[in-house]
Structure formats: C-alpha cells, structure tokens
Amino acid sequence: MISRRPRYRANGVTLPEVLTAAIVLTVIVGSVSAIYAAAMRGWYQGASLAYAEQKASWVIQRAAPDIQQALSITPASSPYDTLCIAVQLPAKTYDGYSGVYLNQVSTDAEGNPYLMPGNYAVYYRGDEYGNLDVDGDRIWRRLTLPDGTLIKQQEIADNVVDNPDDGTGTPKPMFIYWPDIYRLRSVEVTITIQETRGHRTATASMAGELTLRNN
Numbered sequence: 001m002i003s004r005r006p007r008y009r010a011n012g013v014t015l016p017e018v019l020t021a022a023i024v025l026t027v028i029v030g031s032v033s034a035i036y037a038a039a040m041r042g043w044y045q046g047a048s049l050a051y052a053e054q055k056a057s058w059v060i061q062r063a064a065p066d067i068q069q070a071l072s073i074t075p076a077s078s079p080y081d082t083l084c085i086a087v088q089l090p091a092k093t094y095d096g097y098s099g100v101y102l103n104q105v106s107t108d109a110e111g112n113p114y115l116m117p118g119n120y121a122v123y124y125r126g127d128e129y130g131n132l133d134v135d136g137d138r139i140w141r142r143l144t145l146p147d148g149t150l151i152k153q154q155e156i157a158d159n160v161v162d163n164p165d166d167g168t169g170t171p172k173p174m175f176i177y178w179p180d181i182y183r184l185r186s187v188e189v190t191i192t193i194q195e196t197r198g199h200r201t202a203t204a205s206m207a208g209e210l211t212l213r214n215n
Contacts, residue, residue, distance in 0.1 A: 032197045041200060043198075044199070045202060048201060053193075054141065055193045056193045058156065059157050059160055062156055066089060067187050067189075070088060070171040070212050071088045071117050073085055073187065075085070077179070080134065084118050084122065084175075085123055086121075088117055088146075089118075089119050089120070089164035090103040091115075091116040091117060120144045120174075121142070122142040122143075122144065126140045130153055130155075140154070140155055159193050159195055161203065163191075173190070184212060184213060190208050190210050
C-alpha cells in the first residue's frame with residue numbers, strides 16, 4: 001500500500017495578492033488625497049474671500065460715524081480727490097457724570113444753536129508708511145486738530161487694490177459725493193480688498209452710502 005503525505009498550504013500571501021492590495025491601497029490613498037486637496041483649495045478660497053469682505057466692510061463701518069456726524073467734508077485736490085477726504089467733526093466735551101463725549105453747542109447772534117467745529121478725520125489711500133499714494137495698498141485714518149497738528153494716525157486696512165471699472169474705463173472712485181460736493185447730502189464709499197490664503201486669491205468690493213446728519 002502506498003501512503004500519501006497530506007498536503008499543507010504555506011502560511012502568507014502570494015505575489016498576486018500583494019500586487020492587488022498595493023493597487024487597491026494606491027487607488028484609495030490617491031482618491032483621499034484628491035478629495036483632501038480639493039477641500040483645502042475650497043477652504044482657502046473661502047477664507048480668502050471672507051478676509052477680503054471683512055476688511056472692506058470694516059473700512060466702511062469705521063468711516064460711517066465720522067461721515068454721518070460731519071459738519072463739512074472736503075475732498076483732496078487732484079489727483080487724490082477720489083481717494084482722500086477730510087471730515088470736520090463737531091467739537092466734543094467729556095461728561096464725567098455720564099462717561100461720554102458730548103457735542104459742544106453754541107448760539108449765533110440771533111440765538112440759534114449750532115454745533116461748534118472741532119477736529120478733522122482724514123481718510124485716504126496710502127503706502128505702508130502712511131503717505132498719500134494713488135497706488136497705495138492701505139487705508140489710513142488721521143485725526144488732526146483744526147490747525148493740522150496730528151493727534152493720531154491709524155491703519156484701517158491693508159491689501160487694498162483698485163475698485164472695479166465704473167463703466168468709463170477707469171476704477172470706481174473710493175468716494176463719490178451725492179448729489180455733488182456743493183450740495184452734499186451723502187457720501188458713497190467703495191473699497192476693494194484682495195486677500196491670499198494658501199495660494200488662493202479672492203477679491204471683494206464693498207460699497208456703502210453714508211448720509212450726513214448735520215447737513
């Protein structure tokens with residue numbers, strides 16, 4: 001009688017199985033990487049747009065109280081007339097009892113009350129050093145005494161770029177006066193910011209019409 005040895009299968013995996021697993025793993029990793037990369041591009045694009053919108057909106061919000069309470073508004077001379085304005089504010093007196101600043105009021109020869117003129121708030125486009133510049137990438141606010149003495153200078157926003165075309169082939173002015181500078185009732189402020197996050201760039205423009213209460 002002839003005896004046969006039982007056949008045993010060696011433990012482990014074969015080369016085809018290894019190759020198949022490697023291919024499947026490569027496909028999975030590649031798919032996950034592509035999805036992750038697309039998600040990150042979308043996130044950076046959204047973040048860039050959000051930052052741009054936030055900065056542009058902040059400029060308008062910061063200028064709003066100054067322009068709305070202005071006694072007068074004077075644009076700069078050409079070529080800066082569309083990107084620099086000087087806003088004269090009412091004179092203020094600090095009320096220690098209520099803890100707020102109150103407008104100073106006087107009366108004319110006929111006994112009519114009027115707001116006394118005070119400091120100037122100047123908004124303009126400039127360079128990183130605060131100099132007025134038609135190609136500057138910053139928005140600045142300068143607070144000065146009536147004689148021009150500087151009180152404070154503050155950068156409001158960076159990464160400023162030209163506004164979109166206004167239909168005439170030139171960028172829309174930062175400041176537009178309605179109905180005009182001589183019969184001023186409101187100022188339209190338009191700011192455009194360009195932000196980059198993770199090599200993704202987005203541009204946002206914000207516009208707001210600010211009505212003068214004291215005119």
